[in-house]
Amino acid sequence: MASNAAFAEVANLAGDPARAGMLHALMDGRALTATELARVAGITPQTASGHLMQLTAGGLLSVEKQGRHRYHRLASPAVARMLESIMQVAADAAPRKKTFAGPRDLALRAARTCYDHLAGHLGVALADALVTRGDIELGADAGIVTKSGAALFDRLGIELGANSKSKSRMMCRPCLDWSERRPHLAGHVGAALCKHCLSEGWIKHIDGTRAVAVTVKGQRNFRDVFGVSGV
Amino acid sequence: MASNAAFAEVANLAGDPARAGMLHALMDGRALTATELARVAGITPQTASGHLMQLTAGGLLSVEKQGRHRYHRLASPAVARMLESIMQVAADAAPRKKTFAGPRDLALRAARTCYDHLAGHLGVALADALVTRGDIELGADAGIVTKSGAALFDRLGIELGANSKSKSRMMCRPCLDWSERRPHLAGHVGAALCKHCLSEGWIKHIDGTRAVAVTVKGQRNFRDVFGVSGV
DNA sequence: GCGATGCTTCGGCCCTGGCCGAAGCATTTT
DNA sequence: AAAATGCTTCGGCCAGGGCCGAAGCATCGC
Structure with a gap:
């Protein structure tokens, strides 16, 4: 089945720690610059650039060029709902971590x-x-x-x-x-x-x-x- | 934030082609054996076994032992909704593939x-x-x-x-x-x-x-x- | 018991892909 | 112009992880 490959691709995009951090930061619907996203993900701007390209090519993000900044945001409400549903499963599955809430x-x-x-x-x-x-x-x-x-x-x-x-x-x-x-x-x-x-x-x-x-x-x-x- | 790691872990589990194939096959709610899942994913049983362990440990699947068979199914409706939402994004994002429907x-x-x-x-x-x-x-x-x-x-x-x-x-x-x-x-x-x-x-x-x-x-x-x- | 079946563990191969430093464009500022 | 800022491309390094063959446990049927 063809749609299978697309499925794995999308999930894989969200499955990298650095990219997950970026998506997480974008979940409030605001648009952030590449440098800001690099900072929240804890990586250098050039690495972030690569990730952002992948996320955009994969249809998870959309980009808006404005002067020398490039603003990234979630591509659609469907993406937001997907992220929510993944967070739901993650929260269900991992209450093992008694993560002392900071x-x-x-x-x-x-x-x-x-x-x-x-x-x-x-x-x-x-x-x-x-x-x-x-x-x-x-x-x-x-x-x-x-x-x-x-x-x-x-x-x-x-x-x-x-x-x-x-x-x-x-x-x-x-x-x-x-x-x-x-x-x-x-x-x-x-x-x-x-x-x-x-x-x-x-x-x-x-x-x-x-x-x-x-x-x-x-x-x-x-x-x-x-x-x-x-x- | 701690929940970030769990998020990436769950998404990554769904992001591997072989595991994605298995999850896909389980999306109708039935329970399948490890060998059946290996076949649909196109991998050997021993490789499938490793994947199934990960999926179970990650809370995506639940296992039921029955004789010499082990039946795997989606762990919860929340997992099913997550998979649906990923498929939704994947279908939205990739209509580029003129995938001649088999x-x-x-x-x-x-x-x-x-x-x-x-x-x-x-x-x-x-x-x-x-x-x-x-x-x-x-x-x-x-x-x-x-x-x-x-x-x-x-x-x-x-x-x-x-x-x-x-x-x-x-x-x-x-x-x-x-x-x-x-x-x-x-x-x-x-x-x-x-x-x-x-x-x-x-x-x-x-x-x-x-x-x-x-x-x-x-x-x-x-x-x-x-x-x-x-x- | 003995072999067949279903599944798992172990060991080693290999390759994808994330990471950064350095350098290169583009845009704004002075 | 020239310098500063934001971002991307290139090249090379390296670890993590997926894959299989072989062997080891269980369970069922005879």
Whole structure:
């Protein structure tokens, strides 16, 4: 079968430690330069250049040239979902490592972005709160936004663009959280919510990682709007 | 970050051509012996043995000893979803290969199982029919079974076990088909439907692959029950 | 028991592919 | 111009790991 070779090629691209580090760093959806990626992967720029070429040729990354910089980002949401699913299996399979969580790990577990939506303790807490309040219904495979949820998002000024579709109900995707082992909110709705939190200044990226910090304003709003405190 | 190493390890396991072939062969959810897997991967049994040990140690496979045979299967649905998502990216990224589809490829494209549900032309046609008839609603991220759909499945004797949950509506997962580039039906509902088709003799596995053939009885039922013909 | 079958371990071959230093383009800055 | 910055190409080094043949354990059938 021909598709087999392509499969191994893609998996192999993600299977090198240096390349895995780069993909990991790109999982929050931002675009990074080759030198930045070399630094996070712990290799020299010329080695990184080779890896980036392979990743681009393999369809995992797309490049945007801008002056003397070249910005690399994940090629598509499908790539992000693939990376998420690999992380899921990796987290399932290797709880053997009692990896004493360093400060960076702790920050990631508390709250992080997962390509375009929120994950970590914050992400799960928000999903829980929305379910408890009856704003969304979440199953193992899928979720939907209820009438009250649609009203809530509307009140917050969150645009659920897919309303333009003929779908009578907004649907969303649950995403199993590798650190909390419980689902958080992904898909269109999760992305819109995350975007809103960032633009309202409720959360902000820590230095240049996927970890996010909840601002004072965010703490107030998460408590008042969603009934979520202690994040 | 510690989880990075585990990520690369898992991806690397799937990234070797021989191991990829084995995983591919296991994607229909059956359990195969080491020798069978060696054959599909095109390697000797002793080489396969090493690969299988790695895959098991990495948490991708689970082994069941039975007499002098050792049956290997995917360790969890999470692994199956990971493999699906990699195939998705691989299919997206490599349409360069004008791969003249051999007969095996053609059979796979017509109808196949995707771990526990139906894919290929048949899977997409069934999903389309169910949507058209109003039995399910399918978005990009999620789907739900409508009242009429629940009645249909009940009439067919398909048990949607998750009804026991407090969920008021049955939800299901759409899965982007790599050959058709359109969603087919996955998740709990997709699995139940596939199981029903197999047990009723509407479809059956071709030799020992993921490809399935539609029986005469199946053609009649797909036409009469779902309005799907020409499969 | 004895041989056949399924699978694993061991040892050694070989080659892919990741790594870096040095040098070469391209673009921006002074 | 000339220097600085970002990135890529080239060449050579080297280790990791996939592969098989041969031999060693298990389990089944006679």
